[in-house]
Amino acid sequence: NAGVTQTPKFQVLKTGQSMTLQCAQDMNHEYMSWYRQDPGMGLRLIHYSVGAGITDQGEVPNGYNVSRSTTEDFPLRLLSAAPSQTSVYFCASSPSPIYEQYFGPGTRLTVT
Amino acid sequence: DAKTTQPNSMESNEEEPVHLPCNHSTISGTDYIHWYRQLPSQGPEYVIHGLTSNVNNRMASLAIAEDRKSSTLILHRATLRDAAVYYCILMEYGNKLVFGAGTILRVKS
Numbered sequence: 001n002a003g004v005t006q007t008p009k010f011q012v013l014k015t016g017q018s019m020t021l022q023c024a025q026d027m028n029h030e031y032m033s034w035y036r037q038d039p040g041m042g043l044r045l046i047h048y049s050v051g052a053g054i055t056d057q058g059e060v061p062n063g064y065n066v067s068r069s070t071t072e073d074f075p076l077r078l079l080s081a082a083p084s085q086t087s088v089y090f091c092a093s094s095p096s097p098i099y100e101q102y103f104g105p106g107t108r109l110t111v112t
Numbered sequence: 113d114a115k116t117t118q119p120n121s122m123e124s125n126e127e128e129p130v131h132l133p134c135n136h137s138t139i140s141g142t143d144y145i146h147w148y149r150q151l152p153s154q155g156p157e158y159v160i161h162g163l164t165s166n167v168n169n170r171m172a173s174l175a176i177a178e179d180r181k182s183s184t185l186i187l188h189r190a191t192l193r194d195a196a197v198y199y200c201i202l203m204e205y206g207n208k209l210v211f212g213a214g215t216i217l218r219v220k221s
Contacts, residue, residue: 103155
């Protein structure tokens with residue numbers, strides 16, 4: 001199993017550009033989440049999904065969209081990048097509503 | 113979301129046990145206590161979780177107070193590779209994690 005994979009590893013965007021961060025898992029997990037981590041801070045939940053076709057907002061959803069058309073993939077779209085979205089983005093998956101989450105290696109995004 | 117309180121940092125000597133405390137006085141009856149750790153430049157890694165009883169796994173032990181208002185993560189023999197930020201998190205049913213600032217664990221050789 002590859003686990004949770006994220007692409008790209010690094011990305012630089014100009015203000016106003018849009019892009020999609022990719023997240024995929026091969027463990028057939030129903031639960032998937034997106035977090036951002038600013039320097040020196042803990043992770044904050046952006047969006048999460050409890051299964052294909054079902055998504056909901058977390059703590060900091062503004063400026064981000066998600067969709068979940070398959071169990072495996074959970075892409076995160078930045079609609080119009082802003083410098084405040086400079087952060088490290090982590091995707092995670094879990095097999096159940098109470099069990100552990102498995103995290104990907106992260107995408108480091110810089111918006112200039 | 114129920115909150116947790118952890119010390120900002122702790123220090124340990126290599127090969128000695130480490131006890132990382134966490135207070136969660138507003139925990140509800142259905143909240144699970146999860147611990148994760150994050151090594152530098154990596155994503156968080158699951159360590160252990162429990163509901164009411166103490167739990168052991170290959171990485172650590174989790175001791176939960178009888179009233180569930182506090183818990184302690186126990187690393188039995190700290191190594192340099194255990195130096196990380198440790199997060200104590202209350203997970204509600206539905207698999208949402210709300211991270212706090214965590215405890216920075218430093219291990220001295």
